[in-house]
Amino acid sequence: MYCVDLNSDLGESFGRYTLGMDDKVIPLITSANVACGFHASDPVVMKKTIEMANGAGIRVGAHPGYPDLMGFGRRNMNVSPAEAKAYTLYQMGALDAFCKASGAKMQHVKPHGAFYNMAAKDYKLARGICEAIAEYDPELILMALSGSEMIRAAQDCGLRAASEVFADRAYEEDGSLVSRTKEGAMITDENEAIARVIRMVKEQKVTSITGKDISLKADSICVHGDGANALAFVAKIREAFTKEEIKICPLAEML
DSSP, X not given: OEEEEEEEEEOOOBTTBOOSOHHHHGGGOSEEEEEOSSSSOOHHHHHHHHHHHHHTTOEEXXXXXXXXXXXXXXXXXXXXXXXXXXXXXXXXXXXXXXXXXXXXXXXXXXXXXXXXXXXXXXXXXXXXXXXXXXXXXXXXXXXXXXXXXXXXXXXXXXXXXXXXXXXXXXBOTTSOBOOTTSTTOBOOOHHHHHHHHHHHHHHSEEEOTTSOEEEOOOSEEEOOOSSHHHHHHHXXXXXXXXXXXXXXXXXXXXX
C-alpha cells in the first residue's frame, strides 16, 4: 500500500482581504501549512485557521516566508543564513502560540515562496532554516522540495524530512520548479496532473519540461484550494488515489 500526505497553504487572508477557500479545502487534505504573518495572514486569521484545522482533525504546520506582504513572499530577498534562522524562529513561535491555545500540536514547517525556492538551492540558507526548527522543536518535520538542499540540511540537523511534490507545477531537469514567469510552468490539464502525481507516488519519477524523466520522492503533495476548480481537482485526486490504492495520511503517521 502506498501512502502519501496532501498539504495545502492556508491562512493567507489579511485584514479585510480574503484569499483562498480554507473552510472548503480543509476537509480534503491531511496537512495544513498556515501562513505566519510575514508574507500573508495576521493574528486573527492565524487563530481562526488553526482552530478550523484542529477542529477538523487536520495536522497543522508553520508556513514561514520572507517579510514581504506586498509581494506575497514570492520576491527573492538577499538575507543571511542567520537572518533566515531568525525569521523562521520568529514565525514558528507566533504560530505555535495559537496552536497551544487551541490544543493543537504543530506537526511540520514548510517555507513559502521565494524562501522555499531559494533555500532549495542554497545549502547555507537551508541550514539556517533547519537549525531554527531543530533548536525550537527537533520533533518537527521539515517539508521541502524533493531532492533539494533543504532535505539535505534537515538530515544534517537530525530532523525528519518530508519530500514534497506539486500536482500543478512543471519541473526543470534539475528537479527545481519551473518559474511561474515561464510558459508551461503550470499544469492546467487535470487528467495530466493526476496521472503525473500517481506516477510520482508509485514510480518516483516525473517528466520534466524538457521531456526528460527525473527521479523524485513523494511524501507529500501540495494542492491548492483557491477556486472552485481547484477544489474539484483535489476531490478528483482523492478519487483517483482510492482507485490506485494510494492511502492518504498525515506526515506524522508516515515518517
